[in-house]
Amino acid sequence: MNFRLTLAVDPESQRAYRASMSSTSVNVNRVFLFFAGFALGVISGLRSMTALAVVAWGARIGWLDLQSTWLAFLSRVWFVYTITALAVGELIADKLPSIPDRTSPAPLFFRFITGGLAGAAVFVSAHQPLALGLFLGVLGALAGAFEGHRLRRRLTKERGFPDFPIALIEDIAAVGGALLLVSHLY
Secondary structure, X not given: OOOOOOOOOOHHHHHHHHHHOOHHHOOOOHXXXXXXXXXXXXXXXXXXXHHHHHHHHHHHHOOOOOXXXXXXXXXXXXXXXXXXXXXXHHHHHOOOOOOOOOOOHHHHHHHHHHHHHHHXXXXXXXXXXXXXXXXXXXXXXXXXXXXXXXXXXXXXXXXXXXXXXXXXXXXXXXXXXXXXXXXXXX
16 A cells, blocks of 8 residues: 655645635534634733734644635734734843733733734634634633733742743743644644
8 A cells, every 4th residue: 555645845735725625524623623722822822922923923834724814814924924023022122121911901902903813814724603712712712811921920939940031931831832832733
């Protein structure tokens, strides 16, 4: 027997492959999908733009199918590069003492938006209800913002660890976690 595995790496081939599947044949573990929607929200609570940037790259390279949906703009080149630049800027700016707390009203509201969009995107890509993904993403962003703030404060203020290494660990967890989740949805 001869087996041949073909891996399409360009976005057009990935989209053509996904388009050839019917919406009922998308095989996704619903428990993992719920976890991913919430966890991407948590990541947005830690770093507001990281989850959305990884979701945008996932849509761009074909991990997520957002074509023909109102979230298709997430895969557009201009959006992918813009959100990536903003996410990198946030990773750098987070280390500055002048940055407001993530639980302040404006940063928290922005985390709700990005977490909700990330959660909605993974649900739409799996042909599941957008509203459920949006809700889980916002709920995760709320949890990630407050628990991330509490844990970082506890480690730096109460335990005496320096802030910079804790922030770097948080960065690695956010970027690595988002990549792991988005790359393993299907």
